[in-house]
Amino acid sequence: MGFETIQYEVADRVATITFNRPDRLNALSPEMIRELRQAYADAEADPDVWILVVTGNGRAFCAGADVTEIPADGRVIYDEPYLTTYPQWEAPQEGTPPFRTMTKPVLAAVNGLCCGAGLDWVTTGDIVIASDRAEFFDPHVSIGLVSGREVVRLARVLPTNIAMRMALMGKHERMPAKRAYELGLVSEVVEHDRLLERAHEIAATIARNAPLAVRGTRLAIRQGLDVPLREAEIMAEAFRERVVRTDDAKEGPRAFVEKRTPDWKCQ
Template identity: 35%
Template sequence: MNTIMLERGKNGIALMTLNRPERLNAITTEWIEDMHSALDVLASDSTVRVVVVTGAGRGFCAGYDLKHSEAVLKDGDLGQVWEGMLSQERLSAIVKRVHKLPQPVIAAVNGPAAGAGFALVLAADLRIAAASANFHVANARIGLAAGDCGISWLFPRLVGLARCYELMLTGRPFDASEAERIGLVSRVVPDEMLLDTTMELATAIAANSAFGVRMTKQVVASALEIASLDVAIDMENRTQVLCALTGDVDEAMHAFREKRPPRFRQP
């Protein structure tokens, strides 16, 4: 995987680095396939507890590489519409896969996040921004729909419909400070502290029960898909019983009495 670096660190934390710094980690066909390969590894590795995604160099991801997209349109042998649809489906599948990873995903956003790169930020479960981070949903300004790679579904759920419409319809960029104010990111930190701060958050999550964390992500994601409080509570009840049967609750109680950190079972 030349365009995506995947490193497994201590405490079950995996660091995924988008690695085309000379092009602000812009997306190419190789990038897409490398990302799918990395997601295959992460989805099947139960020892990975938390995934951190960031960009190499001075940017997170500038969206699709326009030079590369011109080559794809000219060289496609299935016709532009058919070729474009296949490419779009392959790219947007990455956002769905990141959103559905069993592990919590934290985006550590450095510099620009635009287009499908912005969608990748939205697909994460948590977002921390460097002071240099900036965000662009500018498709409407170049003749395309701003709803791309899941943005139309993810963005309004994170910041509300009115703010989403303003940013998508105008296509204006916004900075890290505004992203924090509207609730897109949970915090903004100096650039040099971005990765350390994100790793601290990942470590705090990884210290909890692996099964409990996984079920928390699953139950919240499922609750967003249903319209009934009764159904959400029924799902929560079943999840709590499953978690209680793992033995992690007993270990947490023993650890509390013994005034030590809990030693939860690993998958």
């Protein structure tokens, strides 16, 4: 399908999703949220996609929700009647990838300003890199709103006092890319003009590995974070047992012995 607020491209086993509302600093509108959900579903269902890269056009990655399109009552907009579907009873996800249920890794390439709901890709992305022009902050309290899932996720990624400082300072203090790297919020900072190139280099490296093993490993880490360590270990072993029965699990050792590049079939 065609998209109006994002760009979606698939090449070399990578689906690249680019926020494309630069005049609004890529702020999330209801239409953009709908299109992102469709793009995530398309990528997850496409056998030619092994990894997703998410970035933005213009000087911002994502400036959070578009306040000009928030209803007067402050409710999150859904296509269905109010409270008729389960997601409406959960914390609103807005543009967040379905990181708890999808299998394919998401790499966020933060190209510029990243704040509010834009932080969701930073805290739920599997790998996050940033341009040296990137800046991070959480403006909720500065516009009279409680910072909800955004800061709760930040507090799982950053030291509590750092997350608290970001949340309570609001729009009045921004974290530069270098500081975000020092704190582990992003794993790499690159020159701005090389950001997308570097993102695709990382994606290409991941795509050289066995895709089902990558997905099982991702799920073991991601789902293991929500349970005690012993249960996480057992869950991870269950994923290992499932993948070891696949053709790819046989192809990997065989290719190693034969000193050749594995021919992954994703089966």
